[in-house]
Amino acid sequence: MDFSWNKTQLALKEKVIQFAQTLNDNLVERDKQGLFSREQWQKCADFGILKLYLPTIYGGDNYDLLTAVLAMEAFGYGCRDNGLVLALNEHIWCIQQPFLIFASEEQKQKYLPAFCSGELICTQAISEESAGSDALNMQTTAQKVTGGYLLNGKKSYISLAPVAELSLVFAKTNLQAAQWGISLFLVENNATGCTPIPRDKMGTRTNPLGDLVFEDCFVPEANRIGREGIGVSVFSQTMDWERSFILASYVGAMAYQLEQSVHYAKNRQQYGEPIGNYQSVSNRIADMKSRLEIARLLLYKQAWQKQNQKLNLMDAAITNLHISESFLQSSLDAVRIHGGRGYLSEFGIERDLRDAVGSVIYAGTSDIQRNIIAKLLGKRIKS
Missing domain, CATH: 1.20.140.10 (Butyryl-CoA Dehydrogenase, subunit A, domain 3)
Structure with missing residues (x-):
């Protein structure tokens, strides 16, 4: 393992630091009020933070992983807004990466460029009040109906839930299959039957957190990510990426x-x-x-x-x-x-x-x- 950096990587690091330092205005007030800045998010997207580790075919810059990680380390050095920092890392490692691995080609072409550009923000909905560390014991269900599924349940402690357009939601499609009956869905947060509920918290206050309540929320079959029952595989790989780099x-x-x-x-x-x-x-x-x-x-x-x-x-x-x-x-x-x-x-x-x-x-x-x-x-x- 050689962790020496070449001139191109060091130049990128310095460029990211200089950009990140421009994001610190009015932070004390934004933190007090718990304000998420869509403008700051868009600036980061325009700069290229959200596309560091994605293939060019989906709008990414196709940096190797070590370089992308170095860039995100640099971003944390320059930007004092830990809420924004966390939200961006969540999007890169917990949304875009599993999407890249498990979504269909059509889904990748439709959503990944929009994630890179900042047009769409997506959040990850796994945890529930009684299924935190034991996340696979979730109670949210997705019942198969004509043309799609009906989601019922409540997801808790979801970063960006009050402001995101989309959510990757884990739900049980087969109650008899235990953890192997979990599937993954891309849900529009303004869909009928989906209600985001903001919650206050101690820190990273500029990264809003909330619950997502589903009451007969219809999700088209085209919005299922992968086949039914693949949820545990997505969860395992997502958590590995999350623990490694978030x-x-x-x-x-x-x-x-x-x-x-x-x-x-x-x-x-x-x-x-x-x-x-x-x-x-x-x-x-x-x-x-x-x-x-x-x-x-x-x-x-x-x-x-x-x-x-x-x-x-x-x-x-x-x-x-x-x-x-x-x-x-x-x-x-x-x-x-x-x-x-x-x-x-x-x-x-x-x-x-x-x-x-x-x-x-x-x-x-x-x-x-x-x-x-x-x-x-x-x-x-x-x-």
Whole structure:
């Protein structure tokens, strides 16, 4: 594995950083109000963020996976809006990637260019109130009727649900087939019988979250993705991509945190000397640097493995676990290093901490990642 970057890749990284830095205006106010900016989304689409890792035939730029991951890391370094950052990563890895793998050619030609251009936003609807980590225990059903299906049920904790035009919805088409009876549907969020319900949350507030309630919502058969019963395969592959790369931009955010913390520790003086001279502060900075470098190596390794068709479910879980826990701890360290300044909303340091909490929940909680790792090691502990 060679993680050195060529001039073209480094030029792209710098270009992405410079663009991402233009997206930070009025962020404190947008965060307070929980406002999603369609204008910012469109700017990202026009720049090319949403088409990095898609074939040119569908409107993409066809970058290799390592380069795309580097670009998303750079985006997280430049853009302070972690809600927008998360939403874009969700769209790239949890919507466009499974669409590319499982959708029909006709569906790809119809929707992927619209995703790339920013014309359409799609969300992923798996979780339910009683089916979070145990997502395959979902209760939402899709009953076969003439020309399509009737969806009934409720999906919860769905990013972008209040603003997206479409949703990839997992539902049971065969109640007797357990997890093998799950199918996947592309649903229009303004369809009769589909009701998005916004919900408030702690962090990543510019990425609106909500529920989707289905009451005899008709979905044409042409909007089924793949054959009936393929849902578990889509879910498994989607979660692998999600765990591997959904936090790629947070590695960039950690690099920005570190730089800001080092700068502050050098310039903030107490008792006649920089606070960075005190071991309690310098140790936190050393820990932040160590977490960052390990996170980078795990992220790049996983991208290299995926690029070379080397499936490694354990490494995906390890990558997600380390980056999420590291971002949370480094965000707390950044607040403590900055003291009272870190606690004030106007400087954006505390916002990273609020945003980081969600990272240890989505794509499977940290506890679930540990269970996956232990199970794959053959040492799962049972109560």
